[in-house]
Amino acid sequence: PESGRFVCFAHLTFWVGNAKQAASYYCTRFGFEPFAYKGLETNSRQVVSHAIKQNNVKMGQHLVKHGDGVKDIAFEVEDLEAIFKSSTERGAVVAREPWEESDSDGVVKFATVQTYGDTTHTFVDRSKYKGPFLPGYKIINEKDPILPNLPVVSLKFIDHIVGNQPQDCMLNTIKMPINEPVVGKKKSQIQEYVDYYGGAGVQHIALNTDDIIKSLIFHLSLPQLHKLQILIDYDDEGYLLQIFSKPLQDRPTVFIEVIQRHNHSGFGVGNFKSLFEAIEIDQDKRGNLS
Numbered sequence: 001p002e003s004g005r006f007v008c009f010a011h012l013t014f015w016v017g018n019a020k021q022a023a024s025y026y027c028t029r030f031g032f033e034p035f036a037y038k039g040l041e042t043n044s045r046q047v048v049s050h051a052i053k054q055n056n057v058k059m060g061q062h063l064v065k066h067g068d069g070v071k072d073i074a075f076e077v078e079d080l081e082a083i084f085k086s087s088t089e090r091g092a093v094v095a096r097e098p099w100e101e102s103d104s105d106g107v108v109k110f111a112t113v114q115t116y117g118d119t120t121h122t123f124v125d126r127s128k129y130k131g132p133f134l135p136g137y138k139i140i141n142e143k144d145p146i147l148p149n150l151p152v153v154s155l156k157f158i159d160h161i162v163g164n165q166p167q168d169c170m171l172n173t174i175k176m177p178i179n180e181p182v183v184g185k186k187k188s189q190i191q192e193y194v195d196y197y198g199g200a201g202v203q204h205i206a207l208n209t210d211d212i213i214k215s216l217i218f219h220l221s222l223p224q225l226h227k228l229q230i231l232i233d234y235d236d237e238g239y240l241l242q243i244f245s246k247p248l249q250d251r252p253t254v255f256i257e258v259i260q261r262h263n264h265s266g267f268g269v270g271n272f273k274s275l276f277e278a279i280e281i282d283q284d285k286r287g288n289l290s
Contacts, residue, residue: 027144109124
């Protein structure tokens with residue numbers, strides 16, 4: 001836009017069946033820690049939310065619709081009014097007009113637009129807020145005694161987010177990596193996602209790290225790099241390392257990527273074949289390949 005600026009990913013909002021258990025899962029499996037809470041104790045009578053963080057990665061847990069999955073991808077912005085105006089002038093569908101929320105730490109401005117499927121993008125302007133997260137949340141001071149005994153996971157920030165869409169639904173979607181199924185002899189993994197998620201949605205979240213070996217988590221059986229099952233992609237300028245988790249839910253939908261970059265800004269296109277073959281192995285085990 002001519003004015004206003006996208007700063008970074010602000011946070012992700014998951015809609016889940018049990019927010020407390022979901023938050024605990026990401027803390028124990030991926031090295032996050034409890035950060036802030038919104039619920040009955042903070043006078044939230046309809047929604048319970050557990051915010052967890054690791055460095056500059058924050059995730060909020062909410063309720064359920066498509067099975068557990070990402071409902072909203074929030075962006076931190078400067079000059080929300082200009083960003084929102086530019087988005088709507090370019091055809092963005094408004095999910096919620098700009099609004100404000102406040103507490104003793106100040107005011108945060110929000111606005112939400114629709115993106116693929118039931119997923120939304122929320123613009124967040126925190127320029128007049130000095131609190132740690134968002135209005136209405138309280139900091140969690142109680143520590144889970146299990147977490148200090150677990151290995152340190154060195155995740156830094158959200159690197160990128162990839163969405164899946166039904167066939168022939170990509171014409172109005174731009175600026176983020178998007179997958180679309182193709183018709184073939186076997187059901188594609190993208191179509192499997194669409195079937196089980198109930199439409200378009202976030203396929204995976206890539207989290208950046210400086211040390212991918214320290215950040216190893218549950219992963220697919222992929223071609224090995226020094227027996228650690230890490231994929232490498234490179235060009236004349238640099239390289240990147242990637243590893244992918246299995247689906248995080250009972251449904252074969254959302255999964256996590258951990259990525260380490262060395263002067264390389266791509267998405268690992270050289271690894272797509274290996275990744276897709278690995279996913280197909282699991283897809284065949286689920287009886288969903290044919």
